[in-house]
Amino acid sequence: MQRLKLLAAISVAAMTASSAAIANDGLLEMQKNASDWVMPLGNYSSTRYSELDQINKDNVGDLQVAWTFSTGVLRGHEGGPLVIGDVMYVHAPFPNTVFALDLNDNGRIIWKYEPKQDPNVIPVMCCDTVNRGVAYGNDTIFLHQADTTLVALDAATGAVKWSVKNGDAGKGETGTSAPLVAGDKVLIGISGGEFGIQGHITAYNISDGAMAWRGYSVGPDENILVDPQNTTHLGKPVGENSGTNTWEGDQWKIGGGATWGWMSYDPELNLVYYGSGNPGTWNPVQRPGDNRWSMTIFARDLNTGMAKWVYQMTPHDEWDYDGVNEMILADLEIGGETRKSLVHFDRNGFGYTLDRVTGELLVAEKYDPAVNWATEVVMDPNSDQYGRPQVVAEYSTGQNGEDVNSEGICPAALGSKDQQPAAYSPKTGLFYVPTNHVCMDYEPFQVSYTAGQPYVGATLSMYPAPDSHGGLGNFIAWDAAKGEIKWSLPEPFSVWSGALATNGDVVFYGTLEGYLKAVDASSGDELFRFKTPSGIIGNVNTYEHGGKQYVAVLSGIGGWAGIGLAAGLTEDTAGLGAVGAYKALSSYTNLGGQLTVFALPD
Template sequence: MRRHVMTPLLAAAMLWGCGSERAQTGAQTARDGVGKVDAALLTSGGDGHDWAMTGFNYQEQRFSPLTQINAGNVGRMGLAWFADMPDARGQEATPIVIDGKLFVTGPWSKLFAFDAVSGRKLWEYDPGVDKQKAVQACCDVVNRGVAAWKGQLFLGTLDGRLIALNAETGTPNWSVQTTDNSRPYTITGAPRVVKDMVIIGNGGAEFGVRGYVTAYDATSGAQKWRFYTVPNPTGAKDGAASDAAMAKVSPTWSKNGQWKQSGGGGTVWDSIVYDAELNQLYLGVGNGSPWNHGLRSEGQGDNLFLSSIVALKPETGEYIWHYQETPAETWDFTATQPITLATLPIGGQQRKVLMQAPKNGFFYVIDRTNGRLVNASQFVPGVNWASGYDLKTGRPNENPAARYYRTGKPFLTVPSALAAHNWQPMAFSPQTRLAYIPAQSVGAAYLNPSSPLDQRQPIGFNVGQDLGNAMYPRDAAAVKGATAGATGSLVAWDPVANKPRWKVDYPTPWNGGTMATAGNLVFQGTALGEFRAYAADSGKQLFSFPAGTGIMAGAATYMVGGKQYVAVLAGRGGALPLSIGYAIGKARDVPNRPRLLVFALDGKAALPPAPGATPAAPVPLPTETVAPQQVAQGKLLFGRYCQVCHGANAAGGGVLPNLQNSPVLADAETWKSILIDGALKDQGMVSFAKVMTPEQAQAVRHYIIDEARWARANLGNANAAGKPTAAATPAETASMKTGAR
């Protein structure tokens, strides 16, 4: 096993010293292994022996032609091998598998190579991301996978680098910084490779950045083009790729507004899809910065290309067409969710379409030849921001009350920023002609800013919302209602008939991505710790494996030596478990055991016995009393800066420490050393001295103590303490004792 650790300084030095000759020397060029991955393989996906890119092939249907494991025998499927992963944070990557080698990423942008049959680790690569970058990652320190091309693997890192590695050895060939590290940019999505170019986007709109996508030469790392998704706030020119398009979209933005300071958002943090039939590149563009359209653009204009799908010429990055799903986006309704390509019989003719089930709750079928809307219907119940779409104009029929910044009244929106469908992969089967959506119902209240805390700050979300008052009220019935109201489902959607064909309900949201096969199967993991297989045509459950931890990622399947395998990453994290607290229900109590699980027919491997699940004893709370005003101040500060990682009401979601049960609550000096002095910055818990005084940090501590007292009195000790502590690793246990994030 080889272990490589690259610091940002070393990465910069390597880029300075490398050239085409160096990169070609390091790349594997033989027509086997990753060396065989080219346009032909990524266009077709091959015969199913390989899973050569994150969505299987350029259509990104996540559908495999393999049939050895099928609806008739999947009940015989068992664990073939497993590998424990090092970081108990969100596991969101889909493995890629080429000629018997499996490559998968984990938190902190680490990359691992395994023998796909035995599970033997071949090498691992740690890019050495500074843990302080975590405070600029809106939704955990995750990574969704790598791209392969002609002997190289391409990895995007949380700190904005794009790194090319030799697939045989894990040795870096080149590295380029794709973002301005003085701004809160991140990369969590998988790169795509098209025409010998690596295409990568970024994230960071919650903190204040301007979105763009860049193409780099796969051999040398030289920049080929860059396309910006929103206008330049300064009015300056950016380059040929996007200047012409930006001139057209600039009138859809106000002359002033906070976008002038924030950059406007529009980050492309996940979906980038290449259409090999039409030679078009599709970008799924994200939310505005700040979310609040009333502040961002003074309530004026559609703000293109926010919440849009944009088609570009892949060779140059030039604009072709766009479709905006949510004009004047104001609810964090991104269009970054997975995009799938297909040809479907609609209206008596074969239509080349793209499909997407984004955050806002509508399933879109769009003609990819011209960007015109074919259909849009609600795929989850209760959507209340709009009643439907006008197919002539392509615009939603909005509920006026949803524009909270105009009415001055809070609006409980369904779905919310956490989405009817988030990043979890959606699959499509050309056999059943059904899309398989990992859907959920999670509402949220949107409120206009009400205090100076809600203005732009150097740390934390800058979304133009009243975050401090958006937590659960002190009402046990309301907390239980929120828990019961947040649910999930697997929806089999018929894009031709424009309606669901079948549905499986889950008691909690944030279940895993889907993968379909020609064996009439759909695979999905659940938040409560199962890996399941369903009949793709009927939804009948055919298989379940107790993974012992929640599963969010999408699976992949492959064949080696005449045997089919199914691989999936297990482990919890991401936006919802970090931020929502009580509302994820029983999922809070599911241990977080990061593992790679690989299955085959008649697999005989077994997971080690889980440690005893004895609930952690609640720590004694300090008896000191403070003025109600100090507690109230602490609540506002916690809501503004802390809840996105430690959960609403400091309840925790079972991933990071439950602060209601932190021993540090009793130690004011240690609390100050963490929040103000940055004692745990190397673990990702940075100092908040830029936005809090020592006295305010103590107000946060007093608020959490007060919240913990209420929870223990009204919700019971189990709700206050959580249950994963007994199963925690030594490092996790130490982290809980110190309150590390």
């Protein structure tokens, strides 16, 4: 009887998303229900904000562990669970197990899906075997497996409805990102920027998995889905062959631009927003030119995939500053008027605020004072340097066209922030950003391309930024209208978890040592901390069940920062340079894979 009730509850929750069609119609309503957590980043705007306020700044210090759940996997646990009615959906790193848990029955496992994947995909996963979560829509759970398979699972039973291969692991293409369900489509990107792939975003029909469209990051106009006259870059048409004419010869064919980050969606504009990653190879001497459209924010029409506008943040990237971090959509007061804005904290250390309708650049300021590779981003629309970062020659990694070791570059390749998503509170008007305070030495070397083999071409060493007293991270509050840090909390290690802001005037985040922390949204004063069994690189979320608010987070050290522990690496330059910087982590935490759920005492 209990199982029948659960199936009925799931079906009812899905009816709003099932009819003819448009799953988005249901999700538009479901995202308004603060009791659930229906998308990886909370809502289409990726704000990671909850209206729940039962847990607030006055009582958050009383939080206790309500229950826990082990995933059975000892690798990096990024992402976080979804909550749909009485069911929680939890995912794990490779082999990408998915669990449906009954919230009415002490987290009993309703069903478990464990794909059988070729373990040979593990060596071509760049920075641990992570997965950033599942998506929900139309009574279906969508999972992007490591081997690039996109699978649609019946939300009530876990049965496979359909599956489709999104890439070729033999070429270094892998799946680590969370899908986005919008309209009658499910969208997914591709990982593999270190293997000379061509990045792309692909839309599949929810009903049967048929491909609706695919837009590449680099290549001919018809492949990247741009209109030379109607797709704009900083207000001007991109012109013909924009995706090939800043590459030397056919270098674009192995040009990278992977799309393994987060996606956002504005239903009023019908635009999907996401970023592309680094160009291949990491050795900039081997690929002269701007290397468009790697390192770029894309705004694409959901129905057709055509790009309305693009903005390249780091032309001719020389530092591996992937542009894939989340795009937070918020209406902000800028220059005396309310602008439909997009806020993006890039790996390159600049916090960008753009008009999400037109792509106009409104703000571009450093959100970590240590950033030194560029002095500024030119904001004068009349300048031929408009929108371009002004690179400091000393920190160029392709100096004078030669392979030299450039020292003291800030930030390191893992950026002032990597994929760990920020949060935005409309109540305070502030963005809460988990950051890395890390610098590097970067020495390129010549590398040749072989399909399925690493196409990196650089050796890196990472270490704390100067004047940081050895600390590798900060958790900051950011004013995106002014481009200013309001407050900053130093941490001994990078803050690699996703933040959560709530209507209770509390902001949550996790640390690499394993602490879940709660701070005052206005002042940053610490209100609560609890050490979970392993380092936290997952994203904190919250939900309400049975009239009670809960806070949930996955712990399990790994990801790029924790790759040394997760994969047993010891050389300082291993893990693309990260192992040396985070070697001390082994003194504070250990491998794990656990969901911890907190609540106030009864």
